Amino acid sequence: xxxxxxxxxxxxxxxxxxxxxxxxxxxxxxxxxxxxxxxxxxxxxxxxxxxxxxxxxxxxxxxxxxxxxxxxxxxxxxxxxxxxxxxxxxxxxxxxxxxxxxxxxxxxxxxxxxxxxxxxxxxxxxxxxxxxxxxxxxxxxxxxxxxxxxxxxxxxxxxxxxxxxxxxxxxxxxxxxxxxxxxxxxxxxxxxxxxxxxxxxxxxxxxxxxxxxxxxxxxxxxxxxxxxxxxxxxxxxxxxxxxxxxxxxxxxxxxxxxxxxxxxxxxxxxxxxxxxxxxxxxxxxxxxxxxxxxxxxxxxxxxxxxxxxxxxxxxxxxxxxxx
Numbered sequence: 001x002x003x004x005x006x007x008x009x010x011x012x013x014x015x016x017x018x019x020x021x022x023x024x025x026x027x028x029x030x031x032x033x034x035x036x037x038x039x040x041x042x043x044x045x046x047x048x049x050x051x052x053x054x055x056x057x058x059x060x061x062x063x064x065x066x067x068x069x070x071x072x073x074x075x076x077x078x079x080x081x082x083x084x085x086x087x088x089x090x091x092x093x094x095x096x097x098x099x100x101x102x103x104x105x106x107x108x109x110x111x112x113x114x115x116x117x118x119x120x121x122x123x124x125x126x127x128x129x130x131x132x133x134x135x136x137x138x139x140x141x142x143x144x145x146x147x148x149x150x151x152x153x154x155x156x157x158x159x160x161x162x163x164x165x166x167x168x169x170x171x172x173x174x175x176x177x178x179x180x181x182x183x184x185x186x187x188x189x190x191x192x193x194x195x196x197x198x199x200x201x202x203x204x205x206x207x208x209x210x211x212x213x214x215x216x217x218x219x220x221x222x223x224x225x226x227x228x229x230x231x232x233x234x235x236x237x238x239x240x241x242x243x244x245x246x247x248x249x250x251x252x253x254x255x256x257x258x259x260x261x262x263x264x265x266x267x268x269x270x271x272x273x274x275x276x277x278x279x280x281x282x283x284x285x286x287x288x289x290x291x292x293x294x295x296x297x298x299x300x301x302x303x304x305x306x307x308x309x310x311x312x313x314x315x316x317x318x319x320x321x322x323x
Contacts, residue, residue: 127157259300
């Protein structure tokens with residue numbers, strides 16, 4: 001019997017054990033016997049070759065195929081409608097002209113490092129952002145220090161850093177990007193979602209109450225999609241001394257039903273491209289030399305409508321009425 005499996009030869013070992021235990025007249029072949037490669041990914045070609053060798057067949061010849069065309073360069077970006085884009089942009093706008101550092105963390109929001117947001121100055125490991133921010137604040141006290149962390153990473157690795165920051169009297173702003181899920185690795189539940197991995201409905205652990213419990217005096221919750229309010233919140237909170245926190249709370253774009261896609265009024269659009277140059281949303285594209293909305297991607301979040309200087313972009317029912 002030939003056993004072909006990915007990674008470690010778990011099934012092969014068990015089959016060998018069973019055959020030996022019950023003295024079955026079966027020989028198990030696989031990775032342990034050298035009949036299957038011990039490393040590397042199984043492919044159609046490698047499996048065909050292994051089976052042919054086992055059956056005593058002539059090994060199949062590799063088919064000659066034309067080289068596939070080169071893939072377009074597509075760097076990873078935050079999804080269209082991602083609330084993290086709005087959170088980063090709000091902080092960036094509020095800190096314009098000031099000496100500030102933005103310490104990132106591990107999560108889909110690490111993609112905030114890409115242009116045009118450019119809002120992740122450091123990224124080491126889960127929970128490190130809050131510690132790096134307080135360290136930079138000690139070395140450069142004239143720098144406004146921010147630490148960004150997601151809601152799931154907050155529970156996993158950032159609480160201890162927040163305790164350390166409060167206890168050692170750091171001067172920094174902790175920004176919790178709460179999109180109500182563990183977005184980067186598959187939307188697993190975490191203590192803030194109110195649902196266990198087994199599907200049980202339980203009481204949520206409040207991020208704001210945890211922060212207040214470890215000593216933070218200022219903890220504000222804000223919707224990043226309300227851009228003007230978010231910018232004013234960042235300005236006000238970051239100006240305070242000590243450790244303070246802003247929780248930007250808005251659901252992951254994958255979890256919600258998309259709204260009506262945005263529309264662009266061609267008569268009002270001056271082609272300044274500020275919507276593209278400021279936000280970098282994949283739902284806003286250049287089509288035939290003009291700014292356009294990709295309706296297959298746009299979730300109708302409305303962030304671009306708040307950035308457009310001429311009010312040429314409309315969302316939701318407003319965009320429907322403009323058709």
